[in-house]
Amino acid sequence: MRPPRALRSVPLDERGVALVSFCGHCGTRPEPSALAAQPSRVCGHCGLGLVLHAGGDVAPRRDQPFLVVDATLSVCAVSAAAEELLGIDETQAVNKHIADFLVPADANAPSAEHLLTLLIEVAGGSGEPRTTVVRPRHEFGVRFRARIGSCGSPQAALLVLI
Ligand SMILES: [Zn+2]
Structure with a gap:
């Protein structure tokens, strides 16, 4: 009987969660061998997209719409599914402020849960993924739960609509 193959070392994020690779446009997770x-x-x-990395508890699952935002709150990437869901075009959204597209569903939420505060903290590399509730800027009847965690590289905030 052959001994089991040695386990590959898996890259971890700063919290010790295994990192997952995914495309910033279509969300496909490339096989490690393909990488x-x-x-x-x-x-x-x-x-079309660049391959990004995020903790397995943050990375979008297949077809989950997501956006990537940097620490200045500028949009870096919009997934194909998010383009469709929000009716925006990535090429026109990149470098615009995230609040042009998504705003907190509850404007009176405590500041610790405020969307923009969360995004700045996470894009700066701090801590655990969190969830909040957002809505498209120009639509009041629609709400999405959003999971926000860090991704890279470069360091940014990943906002997954769940
Ligand atoms: Zn892709």
Whole structure:
């Protein structure tokens, strides 16, 4: 009987959670072997997005819409599913302020839970993923739960609509 193969070392985030790779456009999670074979950071599936990394408890699952926001609250990426859900175009959204697209569902929420505060903290690399409730800026009847955690690289906040 052959001995079991040695476990590969898995990269971890600062909390010790295993990192997951995913495309910033289509959300596809590339196989580790594909990543090794293709050192380019461009997604091998859609050829449009860059491959990003986030903790397994933060990374979007297949078809979950998401946006990536930096510490200045500028939009860095909008997934294809989020483009469709929010009716926005990534090329027009990039470098705009996140509040042009999503705002807190409850404007009176305590400041610790405020969407923008959360995004700045997370994009700065602090702590645990959190959830909040958001709505599209121009729609009042629609709400989404959002999971916010850090991703990279470069360091940014990942906002997944769940
Ligand atoms: Zn892709």
